[in-house]
Amino acid sequence: MTCTEFLALLDDLIDDSVTTDMRADLKEHLRGCDHCEVTLSTTRKTIEIYRSHEIYDMPAGLRERLHAAIMARCKKGC
Amino acid sequence: MATIQPIAGELEPHPDVALVAQVRAGDVSAYDTLVRKYERQIFRIAQHITQNREDAEDVMQDAFLKAYEKLEQFQGNSKFYTWLVRIAVNESLMRLRKRRTGKMVSIDEDVETEEGSVPRDLADWAPDPEQNYTQSELHKILEKTIKGLPPGFKVVFELRDVQGLSTEDTAEALGLSIPAVKSRLLRARLQLRERLSRYFRRKKGAEK
Numbered sequence: 179m180t181c182t183e184f185l186a187l188l189d190d191l192i193d194d195s196v197t198t199d200m201r202a203d204l205k206e207h208l209r210g211c212d213h214c215e216v217t218l219s220t221t222r223k224t225i226e227i228y229r230s231h232e233i234y235d236m237p238a239g240l241r242e243r244l245h246a247a248i249m250a251r252c253k254k255g256c
Numbered sequence: 257m258a259t260i261q262p263i264a265g266e267l268e269p270h271p272d273v274a275l276v277a278q279v280r281a282g283d284v285s286a287y288d289t290l291v292r293k294y295e296r297q298i299f300r301i302a303q304h305i306t307q308n309r310e311d312a313e314d315v316m317q318d319a320f321l322k323a324y325e326k327l328e329q330f331q332g333n334s335k336f337y338t339w340l341v342r343i344a345v346n347e348s349l350m351r352l353r354k355r356r357t358g359k360m361v362s363i364d365e366d367v368e369t370e371e372g373s374v375p376r377d378l379a380d381w382a383p384d385p386e387q388n389y390t391q392s393e394l395h396k397i398l399e400k401t402i403k404g405l406p407p408g409f410k411v412v413f414e415l416r417d418v419q420g421l422s423t424e425d426t427a428e429a430l431g432l433s434i435p436a437v438k439s440r441l442l443r444a445r446l447q448l449r450e451r452l453s454r455y456f457r458r459k460k461g462a463e464k
Contacts, residue, residue: 185374189442217375217449220456224449225417227386233399234303234312236296244313248291248320249284 179207184214192222272336279327291320294337297419298344304410305348307403308355315351319344334428338421341429345411352407375446377453385456401451408432409444416441 184207190196191204208215236244278286295316302315323330323340330339386394402410408430415426416437427437 189438189445192445213375213378216378216380217446220381220453221445221449223381223385223456224445224452227394227452228398228402228413228418228448231386231391231394231398232296232300233395233402234300236299240313241295244317245288245291245295248317248324249288251321 179203181207181211181214184208184211185217188218188221191218192225270335273332276327276330276332276336279324287324290336294340295320297337298340300418301341301344301411301414302348302351304402304414305345305407306351306355311348311351311355315344315347319347322347335425338425338429341415342431345430375450377450377457379453379457381453381456382458389455397452397455401448404451405444405447409440409447412437412440413444413448417445 184204187196187200187204191201196204208218272290275286275290279290298319299312299316302312302319303309306312306315319340322343326343330336382388389397402413405413411430412426412432415421415429416423421429423434423437423441426432427434430437432440
């Protein structure tokens with residue numbers, strides 16, 4: 179397996195949607211390729227960091243204001 | 257004694273189905289529950305597309321109001337949240353067009369980028385690299401990093417990887433094909449990884 183072929187299957191590997199045979203091939207490639215190993219681990223870390231740190235959060239005051247506006251409009255039947 | 261057995265393979269109805277039915281029956285507080293459940297996610301999607309805090313606030317409000325008004329049109333073939341995202345994405349794009357004085361902006365525009373198709377920065381990252389930054393610094397880095405991606409990439413990444421939607425639901429919410437979602441997700445992941453490497457790579461001379 180070449181690095182390009184590995185990269186094409188990177189998402190499937192991360193999302194755990196590869197067959198057993200394919201997983202064995204990917205693991206075999208990883209054993210001999212530091213670059214792909216780093217790409218895989220740092221891509222996984224990228225996802226994990228974005229998932230665990232909520233960006234663009236709304237301040238509580240704003241949330242309440244918007245919420246009141248929405249509910250007021252809805253009670254009037256929008 | 258006969259007991260009622262669930263039909264094999266039958267899926268539990270999504271909790272939103274009952275809430276939507278309650279709203280339709282006139283219970284506004286059930287809509288309140290839906291708003292509170294999804295407001296943060298909708299705000300983030302609007303912020304990703306509009307890149308403007310005021311616009312994102314307006315979009316969030318307009319999207320929830322529009323969804324309430326159109327609830328009768330919601331068929332229930334799709335999930336409520338998928339349907340809501342579609343409304344929010346359309347509202348965001350309209351807001352963006354207004355700002356750009358009518359210039360067409362689309363989520364399904366396939367942006368060919370040189371960057372990210374092949375990983376260039378192959379240095380490994382420090383262990384727990386986020387520990388080297390304060391929460392506030394880290395948030396700035398994450399916002400700055402994702403900001404530069406095309407809108408279609410950002411929203412696909414947000415829905416799939418941050419919010420955990422399936423490829424199928426993401427495709428439906430954005431009106432994209434499944435291969436288009438997959439292609440954008442791979443490029444978004446690789447581009448974000450490449451850009452974050454600048455901050456997280458292991459410093460030379462640092463212990464392994």
